[in-house]
Amino acid sequence: NLSNGKYMPYSKPNNVPLYVHSKSNHPPRILKNIPESINKRLSEISCDEESFKKSTAQYQKALDKSGYKFQLSFSPATSNSTVTDTQKKRKRNIIWYNPPFSKNVATNVGKTFLRILHEEFPKENILYKLFNKNTVKVSYSCLSNLKQTIDGHNKATLSKGREIIQTKDCNCRRPIDCPLSGRCLKQCVVYQATIKSNDAKPDQTYVGLTENTFKTRYSNHKASFRNPSMKSSTELSKYVWELKEKNTDYEISWTILKQAKPYNTATGRCNLCLWEKFFIICKPELSTLNKRNELVTACRHANKFLLKNFT
Template sequence: MGSCDGAETCELVGLYLLSQLEDLGINVGLYRHDGLAVTNKTPRQVEIIKKKMCSIFWNNGLNITIEANKKVVDFLDVTLNLNTGTYKPYKKPNDIVRYIHAHSNHPPVIIKNLVQGTEKRLSNNSANAKIFEEAASTYNAALKQNGHTKQLSFVGNKSSEINDNVANTTLNETTDKTSQQRATKGAGHTRKRRITWFNPPFDKSVATNIGKKFFTLLSACFPRDHKLHKIINRNTIKLSYSCMTNVKNIITNHNKAILKSKENQNSTEKLCNCRIKNECPLEGKCLQKCVVYQATIKQKKKPEQVDTYIGITENHFKTRYNQHKSSFRLSHRKFDTTLSERIWNLKENKKEFALSWKIMEKSNAFSTSTKKCNLCLLEKYYIISKKPSLKKRKELLGTCMHRDRRSHLLAHACAPHSQHKQTNDPDEIDCFEKSS
C-alpha cells in the first residue's frame, strides 16, 4: 500500500489468497489489506486454522498478523459483536469528526446531501435506533459546529427489513421463480449507455451558469442530424461539478514548496553529470525532474526565423535530452517528434542552425490521490500561451501520459512474461511523443 497502484495490486493479491483459503471451511471477507473471518469451530480448531492461514501467507512470501477467538471486533468503521448479535459504528479514539461548513464554497448538492449521507451511513452501521442515538451525538455536535441545523435521525436499516421478510419471500419463491427468470433474461439484453462526465470546478464567485451554457453548446455543435449525435448528446454526456482545492491544502502545498526549495539550496544533490561541463544543455542543471522545457532552433543565415518546441518529462531532463539527441542522429527515429523532424529537414537542406534549451517551469506529475497531472496541464498552458511552431494543436486533446503509464505498469505486472515488451528506453512510455 502507498504506491501509485497499491490499492489495485492489493485487491489482486487478496483475490488470489482468498482462492487458497476456500478449503479452510470458514467465511472470509477482505477489504484491501484488512480481513475478517467468522466460524463456529471450537477454539482449538480455530487455532489450527490460524496456523494454516499463516502457512499459506508464508508460502506466498507474505507475513500476516491474526487475532483469533474474538467475539467483538472493530473492522473498518463497524464494531461487530457476536455475543449480542449487534453491530455499531466505530471510529478510532483520536479521530476528530470534521464537516465542511454550511456556507462553504462547495457545490450546493454536496452541502444539501451531507446530513442525509451521514444519516444513511450511521443507520446502516447501527443495529437499532438505540445504538444509532448513542453514536449520533458526536456527529450532531460536529454538524452544529459547522452551521448545519438539522439533527441526525435513524432512518431504518435495509438488512433488518430483509431479515423480517425472509419467511414471506420463501413462501412465494416457487410462484415467483418463472417471473424472476423472465426478468433476469430480459435484463441481460439491456445495454447500458456509455456516460461521459464533464466535471467543471465549482466556485460561488462565478456567476455564469456553466452547465446551461455547456449543454446549449452541446446541442448547437451536435444536432440530431450530426453523424456523432448518437454518441454525443444530452443522454450520453452528463455534468457534475467538482470541488476546488481547500484552503488548508493550498497553504500546506505552498509551505512544502518553500521548504523544499530551501532544502535543495542547502543540499549537495548533484545537478549535472556531464563529463564536459561547458557542453551541458542547461548550464549545469540537467538532472532536474518533472519539468516543462523549451527547445529553440535559430538558423544562422536567417536569425529572424525561429522555431520553438515545448516538451515535458517526469524523468531527469538529461534522460529526455539524450532521447532527443538519438532521434537527431538515427534516421529510423526521424519522425519521433516534430522537433527531430525539423532538425532532419534542416540537415537535409544543409542549413546551419543553433539549438538551445531552457526550463520553463517545474511541477508535479500525475498523482493517484489528486487524480490530476499538473505537469501535463502546464504543458498545455504553454502550448496555448507561447504558441510553439513545432507543436501541434491536437496535442491539447491528448490524455495524460503519466496516468497511462501507471495503468500500463499494473497491466505489465499482471501480464504473462511472454507478453512483456522488451525495451531499453526508460522514458519510452513516459514522455516520448507518438508522432507529435
C-alpha cells in the same frame, strides 16, 4: 448486543463528529447530501427507532453546529432497496468534465459547458454520437481547503532546505558546447526548442518534457535528426527533416521553461505533464510546432507504477 440481537451506531470515547459547514465553499448538491447521507447511514446501522434515538444526539449536535437545519429521523430501509438486477448491462463510455466549484464564480459553468457542447456538436455533426448530453457529463470538483493549502505550502517551504544538492549541473566535455549553458543535467523539466532557419519563415518553437536528465532527452532528439527511421518521432524532428529536405540551414536553441514533479501515486497527479499542457494551451507562441492532440495523451510517467512492472 449478542444477547438480544440489537445493534446501534458506535463511536469511540472523546470522538466528536465534525462536518463541512453549510456555508462553506462547496457545491450545493454536496452540502445538501451531507445531512441526508448521515441520516441514511445511522438508520442502516440501527436496529430500531429506539436504538437510533439513543445514539444520534452527538450527530445532531454536530449538524446543528455546522449550520444545517436538518432533523435526524429514523428511516428503515425498504425491502425493494436490496433487489439487484442480475441482467448484464452495457456500460456506457462517459466523458466527465469536472470544473472546480467556487461561490465567487457567478457564471453557471456546467450549464454554459453543455450549451457549448450542443452548439458545437449538433445532431447533424459526425461526432454527435461521441459528444452529446448522454456521453458527456458535468460534475463539480472540490478544491483543497485552507488547511491543506497551508500544510502544502509549509511542507514545500521546509523541504527546500532538505533537498539533496546536485553535485553537477553539466558534464559536457566542452562547457561551451552545452545545449543549456551548463544546466544539461537538470531533471524533471519542461523545455522549449526554438528553431531559426535561413528562409523567410518566422522562428518555430516546440515544447517537450523529460523525467530523466535533459541531456538524455537531448541525445534522443539528436538521434531523431540524424536517423531517417526516427524522423516522425516528434513534431520537432518532422520539422527539422522538412528543413533538411529543402537544404535549409537551421539552428536550434534550448531553454528550460519549468521544473516540476512527475507522477505521484498519492495524489494521482503528474505536474510535469500538466505544465507541458499548460504551455501548449495558454502559451501558444511558445509551442508553434506542437499539435492539439498532444493534450489528450495519457501520462506515461504512471506506467512505471503498474503492477506488471513489479512481477
